[in-house]
Amino acid sequence: MKKGNKIVAFFMCMLTVALTVACGKDNSADDSAFSISIEEAESVGSTSEAAPEEGESYEIPEGTYLSEITGEPISEDIKDQRPIAVMVDNEKKALPHFGTAEADVVYEMMNSTKNDRITRLMCIVKDWGKIEQLGSIRSTRPTNILLAAEWDAVLCHDGGPPVHINAYLKNPWAQHFSGTFSRVKNGKPKEFTEYVCSGDMESNFSSMKKDPAYSTTYTEYRNEGSHFNFAPYGKEVDLTKVYDKTYPVTEIGLPFWHNTSTLKYNAETKKYEYYEYGLRHEDAEDGEPLSFKNVFIQKCDFNQLDDNGYLIYNCIDSGKPGWYITNGVGKPITWVKDEATHLTRFYDDKGEEIQINTGKTYITLVPSDTWDSLTMK
Template sequence: MYINRYAKKAIASIMCAVTVFSVVACSSTETEDTPSGDASYEAIEKNDSSTETATVEEVSDSDEPYVLPEGMYFSELTGEPISEEIKNQRPIAAMVDNEVKALPHYGTSEADVVYELMNSTKNDRITRLMCLVKDWGSIEQLGSIRSTRPTNIMLAAEWNAVLCHDGGPYYNDQYFSQPWSAHFSGTFSRINNGKSKEFTEYIVGGDLESNFSDYEGTAGYETTYNEYANEGEHFNFVPYGEHVKLDEKYSRFYTANKVSLPFWHNGSTLTYNPETGLYEYSEYGEIHEDAEDGEVLAFKNVILQNCDFVQLDDNGYLIYNCIDSGKYAWYLTNGIAKDVTWVKTSETGVTRYYDENGEELQINTGKTYIALVPSDTWENIIFE
């Protein structure tokens, strides 16, 4: 079953009813963003109202609640247990080149959250990855590292993450000048891989420790969370050991065993593997395997955000309107998709996701992939 657009009247009328702390409001401008045309699919509906209360399911064989081992805590990036020693350590957000010449990637499979964004309106709207890593002290090799764009600066700030990149256009300057911004640029290792220089910069072991040491106490680049960090969870995770099942919690959901994104240059797709329960990422017609260990880049959660953008000049530089409210999104997990909305209220504000009842979306624990899909190609998303 293919999905390439919303049923305009049905979805818009429901989404207009969503209210989120007075931030999400349905307006004429938001209605104009709703993809139009006849729907090429039908929502899977459940009439039994009892399914509305079936929100989570135990994934373990035991009925006993999960007991967090001593010295561990639940990661704010994945909701999974990790060492308490790095609980207050801020993550890094690494800009990874996604041009075919930059492949294979190193270390991307160790990222906790991966964003994919259009990096330029030229070259078939080539994308770039931004990899968030909490335990950056364990990085052996990550990259290759390339330049950043203003949107990535704001997205990294949601996590109080230090953005790791190699230069970028002058449009970045006004964002880097803000007190909430922290970044390392062009300060990583060069690896002789036989490629052109722009494809040879990587974060390797010791690079970040050296960078933080150079900046500590002088530019406010603490290794730990600072006053600009958001309190509480970034994602609304279900309790570890439980599992949200979208086809039981909601009366409207969609089959999504595979999603093809309108990123024309590299042809990003995510395919659900029922054996692992994860969505596996592919591009350039091949499944993505990490050059370090051959691990497939895979995610428990997939989030697709409908987002406008503004082209800044003839060079193809752009900025997404990532501060917005009531915009459409998809959440995918376990082969099922759910239509939701998203809200981001400021440069450092966390992007939140809400269902049609105005309740914050619960997502499963594990790694997450987030794509900002340009609004002018939103209808070209294809589900199978």
């Protein structure tokens, strides 16, 4: 059992995992059941052997190592390079996005309780030296600071509400660059013109006046090993062969009404493609769809901080419900994060850390008060 499994075992004993329709929308709602509407959900699978599907054995190409973020081969030259976490505006006026399809992990979270719970993206990028244009960039919120810390990532943003973020940014693990990126003339208002462009990250690191300056390589706050519990390279996890009960999931409707955020399964690529505002999200650089091998959905309480709708998710918590979804199949899980710099871990109903497929990952925190509006089919 991996580190952290014993921590969650107690919570797992108390947690009864069930699929129900919630009776109300209260942040203090009982977390002992999943409040979710599942369309056409039928139990599949009949075994519980926790092992990946057998497949062809692959050798890791020379000069590469298996990424701690995706589990896939990348250059050994950047093995110790820390990632960046880029705040990306998700308002319709900010579209089309540039470079988001190249991110290793994408978070989507409610940015404000106003404007029909508009969302913002946070893109985790390991190989930031290859960025040509990423964004547009916008401000950060406290939750993003807490989540970026578990990656030992430098947060890239353009400000934020000082009264809410400054205390978090004073922590030694909260390293960030703000408002120090390129401006691109695109005919839009100024707030939609800032991007991480080629050379920006190198310039930010080299021109720092802090002592000591930020390191481009991992720091003392790094979590050793892989960020997720990946299947062996070259093999696939088939959830229907691992667990007694799983559920077919080909479309996920998230309760972010402004963006109409939706994930649709592409059976040919075996990935979930992201849609918003009624259209498939395609990168402005090359038309590549924003797609993911893995999807994590976390039920999470939040506290509204002021009348502007600014908020903080209670992302440091234990034994909360969620879903892991891959290859057209979903599995109820629980999640645990016990400190800002510690990893968020995902567990099955036996208290074992769930094994996931290698590839890119989408993570969303769904507010507890709208958890029953999350739909799958």
